[in-house]
Amino acid sequence: xxxxxxxxxxxxxxxxxxxxxxxxxxxxxxxxxxxxxxxxxxxxxxxxxxxxxxxxxxxxxxxxxxxxxxxxxxxxxxxxxxxxxxxxxxxxxxxxxxxxxxxxxxxxxxxxxxxxxxxxxxxxxxxxxxxxxxxxxxxxxxxxxxxxxxxxxxxxxxxxxxxxxxxxxxxxxxxxxxxxxxxxxxxxxxxxxxxxxxxxxxxxxxxxxxxxxxxxxxxxxxxxxxxxxxxxxxxxxx
Amino acid sequence: xxxxxxxxxxxxxxxxxxxxxxxxxxxxxxxxxxxxxxxxxxxxxxxxxxxxxxxxxxxxxxxxxxxxxxxxxxxxxxxxxxxxxxxxxxxxxxxxxxxxxxxxxxxxxxxxxxxxxxxxxxxxxxxxxxxxxxxxxxxxxxxxxxxxxxxxxxxxxxxxxxxxxxxxxxxxxxxxxxxxxxxxxxxxxxxxxxxxxxxxxxxxxxxxxxxxxxxxxxxxxxxxxxxxxxxxxxxxxxxxxxxxxxxxxxxxxxxxxxxxxxxxxx
Amino acid sequence: xxxxxxxxxxxxxxxxxxxxxxxxxxxxxxxxxxxxxxxxxxxxxxxxxxxxxxxxxxxxxxxxxxxxxxxxxxxxxxxxxxxxxxxxxxxxxxxxxxxxxxxxxxxxxxxxxxxxxxxxxxxxxxxxxxxxxxxxxxxxxxxxxxxxxxxxxxxxxxxxxxxxxxxxxxxxxxxxxxxxxxxxxxxxxxxxxxxxxxxxxxxxxxxxxxxxxxxxxxxxxxxxxxxxxxxxxxxxxxxxxxxxxxxxxxxxxxxxxxxxxxxxxxxxxxxxxxxxxxxxxxxxxxxxxxxxxxxxxxxxxxxxxxxxxxxxxxxxxxxxxxxxxxxxxxxxxxxxxxxxxxxxxxxxxxxxxxxxxxxxxxxxxxxxxxxxxxxxxxxxxxxxxxxxxxxxxxxxxxxxxxxxxxxxxxxxxxxxxxxxxxxxxxxxxxxxxxxxxxxxxxxxxxxxxxxxxxxxxxxxxxxxxxxxxxxxxxxxxxxxxxxx
Numbered sequence: 001x002x003x004x005x006x007x008x009x010x011x012x013x014x015x016x017x018x019x020x021x022x023x024x025x026x027x028x029x030x031x032x033x034x035x036x037x038x039x040x041x042x043x044x045x046x047x048x049x050x051x052x053x054x055x056x057x058x059x060x061x062x063x064x065x066x067x068x069x070x071x072x073x074x075x076x077x078x079x080x081x082x083x084x085x086x087x088x089x090x091x092x093x094x095x096x097x098x099x100x101x102x103x104x105x106x107x108x109x110x111x112x113x114x115x116x117x118x119x120x121x122x123x124x125x126x127x128x129x130x131x132x133x134x135x136x137x138x139x140x141x142x143x144x145x146x147x148x149x150x151x152x153x154x155x156x157x158x159x160x161x162x163x164x165x166x167x168x169x170x171x172x173x174x175x176x177x178x179x180x181x182x183x184x185x186x187x188x189x190x191x192x193x194x195x196x197x198x199x200x201x202x203x204x205x206x207x208x209x210x211x212x213x214x215x216x217x218x219x220x221x222x223x224x225x226x227x228x229x230x231x232x233x234x235x236x237x238x
Numbered sequence: 239x240x241x242x243x244x245x246x247x248x249x250x251x252x253x254x255x256x257x258x259x260x261x262x263x264x265x266x267x268x269x270x271x272x273x274x275x276x277x278x279x280x281x282x283x284x285x286x287x288x289x290x291x292x293x294x295x296x297x298x299x300x301x302x303x304x305x306x307x308x309x310x311x312x313x314x315x316x317x318x319x320x321x322x323x324x325x326x327x328x329x330x331x332x333x334x335x336x337x338x339x340x341x342x343x344x345x346x347x348x349x350x351x352x353x354x355x356x357x358x359x360x361x362x363x364x365x366x367x368x369x370x371x372x373x374x375x376x377x378x379x380x381x382x383x384x385x386x387x388x389x390x391x392x393x394x395x396x397x398x399x400x401x402x403x404x405x406x407x408x409x410x411x412x413x414x415x416x417x418x419x420x421x422x423x424x425x426x427x428x429x430x431x432x433x434x435x436x437x438x439x440x441x442x443x444x445x446x447x448x449x450x451x452x453x454x455x456x457x458x459x460x461x462x463x464x465x466x467x468x469x470x471x472x473x474x475x476x477x478x479x480x481x482x483x484x485x486x487x488x489x490x491x492x493x494x495x496x497x498x499x500x501x502x503x504x
Numbered sequence: 505x506x507x508x509x510x511x512x513x514x515x516x517x518x519x520x521x522x523x524x525x526x527x528x529x530x531x532x533x534x535x536x537x538x539x540x541x542x543x544x545x546x547x548x549x550x551x552x553x554x555x556x557x558x559x560x561x562x563x564x565x566x567x568x569x570x571x572x573x574x575x576x577x578x579x580x581x582x583x584x585x586x587x588x589x590x591x592x593x594x595x596x597x598x599x600x601x602x603x604x605x606x607x608x609x610x611x612x613x614x615x616x617x618x619x620x621x622x623x624x625x626x627x628x629x630x631x632x633x634x635x636x637x638x639x640x641x642x643x644x645x646x647x648x649x650x651x652x653x654x655x656x657x658x659x660x661x662x663x664x665x666x667x668x669x670x671x672x673x674x675x676x677x678x679x680x681x682x683x684x685x686x687x688x689x690x691x692x693x694x695x696x697x698x699x700x701x702x703x704x705x706x707x708x709x710x711x712x713x714x715x716x717x718x719x720x721x722x723x724x725x726x727x728x729x730x731x732x733x734x735x736x737x738x739x740x741x742x743x744x745x746x747x748x749x750x751x752x753x754x755x756x757x758x759x760x761x762x763x764x765x766x767x768x769x770x771x772x773x774x775x776x777x778x779x780x781x782x783x784x785x786x787x788x789x790x791x792x793x794x795x796x797x798x799x800x801x802x803x804x805x806x807x808x809x810x811x812x813x814x815x816x817x818x819x820x821x822x823x824x825x826x827x828x829x830x831x832x833x834x835x836x837x838x839x840x841x842x843x844x845x846x847x848x849x850x851x852x853x854x855x856x857x858x859x860x861x862x863x864x865x866x867x868x869x870x871x872x873x874x875x876x877x878x879x880x881x882x883x884x885x886x887x888x889x890x891x892x893x894x895x896x897x898x899x900x901x902x903x904x905x906x907x908x909x910x911x912x913x914x915x916x917x918x919x920x921x922x923x924x925x926x927x928x929x930x931x932x933x934x935x936x937x938x939x940x941x942x943x944x945x946x947x948x949x950x951x952x953x954x955x956x957x958x959x960x961x962x963x964x965x966x967x968x969x970x971x972x973x974x975x976x977x978x979x980x981x982x983x984x985x986x987x988x
Contacts, residue, residue: 004621007816008611011767014820015592020829022589024772025582028779032572046792099757103723118570118782119792129804133756136749154778154793162774167739171605171802176781178793181749185664185680187687188555189707194663195715195722196749196796245977247931251941252970254977261985273981278931284924286885288907288916292928299932324904377887386843386891389568413557417845421884423920426962428882430540433966434549434849435884464967 028155039117039150040204047120050179051192052200056147060086063144063203067107072140072199076106082131083111086144086205099133108138108197112177113164114149115204116157121176122202123157132173141197143177147204241271242307244343246314246456247279253456259479260313260346267354271311274303282320286422290327297328305335309353310343313479315375315454316422318345323378345379346479347454351395356402361484364405368448369396370439370462371415372455381454385415396454399482406481409448416442420461436465443473450474452481532856534878539850553848555683560842562790563892569792570782579779581896584833587737587770588823594737594770595814601740605802607810615645618815622647622729622762623654625811629760631656631726637744637751638662639731640678640836641764641815644858647729659721661750663714670697676852678859679788679838684851718750728754732765732812733835734780738773741801742812745784745794752798761803762811768819768832780835783894788837818871827905831866833895840889840899846882855879862889862899869906877915880906941976948972 036042044054055066063086067073079089080102087109096102110131112122122143126132135141151157157176166174181196192198241264245257264271281296300321304310312318321343329336350356375381375396383392400406419425419435426432440462443451451473453459459475466473474487543549567573587594599609612618618641626634634656636642648658648669660669664681668674670693675681682690691705700713730751734743742763744751755761771780785791803810822828841847841861852860857868857876865879880903889899910916930937948956949972957964975983 004610004612004617007613007617010613011611011814011816011820012592012596015595015823018824020589020823022585025579025586025776028579028775032575034571050791050795100723103719121793121797129756129808132752132804136752136756154781155775158775158778166799167601167605167736167741167774167801171804173801173804174799175752176793176797177795178791178797179795181747181795183663183711183748184789185662185667185682186690186707186710187685188558188680188683189687191708191711193715194711194748194750195661195718195753247937247941250977251945252972254973254975254980257977258980261981273978273985275978275982276934278934278937279927281928281931284928286904286907287920287924288909288911289921289924289928290908290911292921292924296928296931373884373886373888377891384888384891385564386567386888387574389564390574415888417884417886417888419845419884421886424881424884428536428539428846428884429962429965430536430543431846431849431882432884434543434546435845436967438550438553438849460970461967464963464969467968468966 030155033153033155034118036117036152039152040147042117043115043120043150046118047179047202050120051182052120052179052202054202054204056204056206058206060144060205063087063109063142063205066203067142067201073107076140078105079107079109080105080134080138081109082127082134083109083144087142093130093134096130099130099137102130102134102137105134105138107140107142108134109142109144110135112143112145112149112202114151114157114160115145115202116151116154116176118153119178121157121178123161123174123176125172125174135175135177136196138197140199140201141177141180142201142203144203144205147206150204239269239309240307241269241309241311242304243271243273244277244280244304244310244312244317245273246312246317248460249313249456252460253477255485256313256456256477256479259477259483259485260311262483263346263350263479264311266359267350267356269354272307277303280317280320282317282324283422285320285324294328297325301325301329301336301339304339304343308342309349310339311346311349312343313346313454313477314456315345315372315379315381316457318343319374319378345375345381345454347375347381347395347399348379351393351398356399359399359402359482361482362404363481363484365449365487366407366409366447367400367450367452367481368409368411368443368446369400370418370443370451370453370458371396372453372458373415373417375454376415385413396452396478399478400452403482403484409443409446411439411442411446411448413442418458418462420458422457425461432461433465436461440466440471440473444471448473450476450481450487452476452478454478532875535850535854535856535882536878538854538856539846539882542851542854543849549849551686552684552851556842556848559680559790560839560892563787563839563842564790566786566790566792570786576779576783577894577896580783580835580894581830581833583771583776583779584895585830587772588768588829588832591767591770591823594772595767597737598735598740598770599814601738602742602802602812603740605740607740607802607812610811610813612813612815612817614817615815618645618764618813618817619647619650621813622764623651623656625760625762626651626656626727627654629727631760633657633659633724633726634729635659635661635721635725635727635754635758636665636729637731637746637754638665638681639729639764640675640859641731641766642729643675644817645815659718659725661718661721661754662746662748663711666714666718667693670694674853674858676860677838677841678836679841684853722753722757725754725758727758727760727762729762729764730755732763732769733784734771734777735765735769735812736774736777737770739801741774741799743777744798744800745781745796746798747789747791747795749796752796755798755800756804759807760809760811761800762813763800764813764815766819767814767816768834784835784837787839787892787894822867822870827909828866828870828902830897831863831899831902833897834863834867835895837894839892839894843888843892844883845886845888846884850882855882862903863897866897866899866902866906869910873910873913873915877910880904880910938976938978945972945974945976949974
């Protein structure tokens with residue numbers, strides 16, 4: 001293991017011995033990015049395309065009403081919820097000490113922070129390892145997101161993650177989820193339900209007090225790292 | 239203005255009518271064209287094999303021979319791309335003659351559309367054609383947008399020119415720009431894969447109802463025609479210069495038939 | 505290694521890299537030989553070609569749905585170039601941040617060290633069962649065999665990887681590991697190993713069987729190993745992209761998570777992920793994004809461990825070459841394989857390397873030039889790979905550059921160099937060229953066909969030669985446009 005002990009320095013020394021001049025990559029120019037006339041329609045289209053289901057509801061109570069229409073939900077033995085204000089499960093997550101105990105979980109419901117129109121992804125930030133394990137062990141997953149928290153694309157998404165202090169405030173896990181788990185490893189035949197959830201239900205809850213869609217000012221992206229040049233006209237046309 | 243005709247070696251030896259058609263096309267546009275007699279090859283076969291030491295003197299010779307002309311026109315995207323994109327390693331960046339040759343070497347179709355700005359041809363080719371966009375013309379010279387980047391837009395210079403010929407109708411293979419599998423020495427180094435690629439390409443053009451595959455590079459067509467003739471398939475191949483000159487359909491397969499004054503027999 | 509490189513290409517500096525154990529000592533056959541076996545089965549070749557072309561079409565549909573696609577490719581290329589240029593700084597920044605978050609960062613100079621580090625982590629904790637998600641790096645290091653020989657059960661949990669593992673094969677594609685197999689073959693494998701019904705080949709049924717089988721493995725796993733798609737210098741986090749959810753199950757159930765990454769996986773900033781998450785899945789499988797894009801910042805709690813193993817294994821050598829450096833920007837999407845007309849018709853295994861296809865043909869000769877010297881020639885130089893690459897690696901130009909590098913290193917066979925020496929001589933002597941051409945055409949027109957169509961002529965085995973005209977163009981020109 002002596003050789004391994006020296007590897008760090010040896011690798012860094014070797015990399016440093018060959019200096020390469022390269023300017024920082026230009027900041028993404030927000031003017032060049034896609035805009036959607038109807039982000040909700042785009043989100044619904046894309047999430048459906050990847051096998052998820054979107055429900056836009058006005059009241060939180062509608063979530064359990066709609067889920068009640070699924071036989072798999074009515075027949076569920078184990079339901080866990082980390083959104084008790086919307087739905088209470090029959091498993092108290094606070095009392096689950098080991099994620100393995102969720103092995104037979106049928107349904108799980110969790111809040112999502114925001115949803116992304118371009119790819120149907122929802123950012124989910126579980127509060128701890130049990131909630132995190134729940135996301136992948138459950139047979140069916142439900143994510144609830146305020147309808148106001150719908151953004152257009154991933155540039156906006158990562159700007160928000162930066163604002164939220166992802167990675168700078170301490171250890172954490174966060175994930176974009178876009179659809180139920182899937183595979184096409186056998187002859188490129190798409191099969192929904194690989195190792196994770198078999199179905200994904202996304203509820204966008206319309207809180208009428210807020211604006212319909214969260215949008216950014218045009219300069220939101222450019223302002224994040226002022227030390228880098230902004231790619232504007234000089235980036236050249238494609 | 240002096241325009242030099244740069245004829246790839248295999249066209250010179252095996253497909254003289256392609257060069258004749260190219261010459262006639264340019265002359266019809268009122269250009270005075272000369273064919274420098276001492277030309278041989280651009281050096282691409284050596285370069286693509288990895289024999290840079292063998293390619294270099296051939297490239298140097300080429301530049302020496304052609305540097306006196308204002309424009310150099312070549313009926314091959316592959317050979318034109320060799321000069322434009324792959325000669326730099328054999329010359330100093332400030333070599334004026336090299337820079338001049340690099341900047342004034344054109345593939346035939348781009349020369350006709352971009353430099354000459356051809357508006358009409360006055361020729362007729364009453365056949366259903368399918369285009370094979372040869373890879374180097376497509377992705378090195380960007381004679382048309384490739385299928386990988388098509389959504390970004392761009393002109394299709396071969397089709398623009400073919401559209402000027404009366405009677406041309408189109409057949410569209412499912413894969414618009416799949417490689418034919420020629421690839422220079424690839425055709426013999428990887429003969430099995432090369433042949434499989436060629437056969438698939440031909441099947442696609444046949445299924446599209448094409449009478450004749452038209453391309454800007456005769457090398458792709460030499461490979462495809464070799465397969466077509468071995469299999470006895472009902473499909474012709476023609477260089478775009480021949481179609482633009484309205485040569486009869488059989489001209490591509492039997493170069494002897496089409497050209498008055500060109501003694502070819504069999 | 506025999507090298508006479510005059511360029512500042514130092515690719516010969518590290519000797520033979522990459523293979524930590526004796527896994528890879530099978531007799532090596534070159535690409536044309538391996539491809540011949542594959543392409544001989546015409547039906548199967550068409551099926552393989554069609555499966556990958558289907559993925560390529562899905563990629564086109566997704567790429568065209570983003571108006572700024574080409575702009576994103578330029579951005580991705582610029583970010584990767586920046587990361588590679590300042591790699592040491594970003595790695596140190598990453599290490600400091602990851603350590604701050606509670607992860608343990610290890611450094612491995614080569615495959616052997618990577619395997620030793622992973623084994624040592626497992627051994628010290630008495631771990632005997634490892635669940636693994638897709639990691640081409642561990643394939644490159646031949647980790648599975650290394651650990652199995654030391655008594656550790658290694659279960660690949662990606663469905664495609666599990667299939668090839670049960671069949672004792674290697675992945676034939678970096679994203680679609682079992683793309684070379686028909687569902688009937690998978691059915692037989694599962695019948696033997698998982699007890700599925702004999703003759704069953706329905707993908708839904710087989711996937712369900714694998715789900716049940718692997719659930720058990722996940723729950724029993726004592727450590728989980730994942731690859732890394734992106735490592736963020738700014739935050740010390742790692743990002744893993746999957747569709748199946750296997751990486752997350754492996755990382756969340758056992759108390760130990762090991763993440764293996766090539767040192768080129770570094771990206772400078774969190775916001776750079778916007779560009780890459782938009783490009784990766786669209787390029788790879790034609791999806792808008794992978795189902796799961798997981799961001800790990802530190803271990804999941806105080807009772808758990810996150811080990812990040814940073815591996816060089818020849819990468820720093822590639823960085824030193826101006827010609828090949830850009831290849832380190834590869835994000836392993838596999839788009840170049842799906843689009844490559846040679847890959848589609850020769851199969852991934854014909855490349856005889858962990859990473860096949862165009863990017864593999866660029867990377868592999870850097871670790872062993874003599875062994876992989878046929879790969880840069882397994883290419884018609886069509887350039888489609890370069891046009892699909894989401895980070896704009898000039899793949900086909902790099903393949904051409906390798907051929908020249910082989911020429912300089914004296915690695916070309918006489919069969920390649922001799923004809924080119926002869927051709928070069930002829931092309932420098934125009935009178936000889938004209939005479940030679942004339943004699944050849946006369947020979948072609950007068951000698952019996954057997955002189956040209958025979959087993960020694962690779963061209964004419966399946967193809968007719970062109971019909972030789974009596975006059976070349978230059979002869980025609982002399983007669984018709986002669987000197988004025």
